[in-house]
Amino acid sequence: MRHKKNLSKLGMPTDQRVALVRNQVSKLFEHGYINTTLPRAKAVQSEAEKLITRARKGDLASIRQCARRLPTKQSLRALLRNVAPALVDKNQGGYTQIAKIKYRRGDGALIVRLSLTDYGS
Numbered sequence: 649m650r651h652k653k654n655l656s657k658l659g660m661p662t663d664q665r666v667a668l669v670r671n672q673v674s675k676l677f678e679h680g681y682i683n684t685t686l687p688r689a690k691a692v693q694s695e696a697e698k699l700i701t702r703a704r705k706g707d708l709a710s711i712r713q714c715a716r717r718l719p720t721k722q723s724l725r726a727l728l729r730n731v732a733p734a735l736v737d738k739n740q741g742g743y744t745q746i747a748k749i750k751y752r753r754g755d756g757a758l759i760v761r762l763s764l765t766d767y768g769s
Contacts, residue, residue, distance in 0.1 A: 656687050669695055674723035676744075677731050681763035683749060689762040693744050696762075700743045703732040735766060 658665050672692045676682050677699075684692070699717060702710045711728065718724045735743050742765065749759045 656691055658687055658691060665691075670717065670719050673699065673717075674719055676762060676764070677718075677723050677726045681761055683759055683761050685752075686746070686748075686758045686760050689746050689760050693746065693762055696744055697741060699727060700731060700735060701740065703727050704736055706732070731764060735764070738766065 658668070660668070668688070669691050672682055672684060672688065673696050676692060676696055682689075682692070695717070699714050703714050706728075711724075714727060715724050718727065745763055745765050747761045747763070749761050751757065752759050
């Protein structure tokens, strides 16, 4: 039975899916936005929201939990120094937004832009 199974498998093995989501979350924190397909954006959005909520606490345990989930020191540094302070005034959740851009020419997949809200402003 599939009760309470909300994870999308994205058509790939677990290790590849985890690596994809980790890398896209990393790029989201470094650049402020990413362009990707809708199912991937939803998976990345879920992980990014959890990491930002943890990073907003700012204690050592939260920083270590964020470091465990991010692949590079640059992405952790971007999260802790740029993203979390910019979103500290925001209520719990709602740190990212998805905007539709276009349909991909080859296969017709919907391409969306996942961006951080109130980031850089």
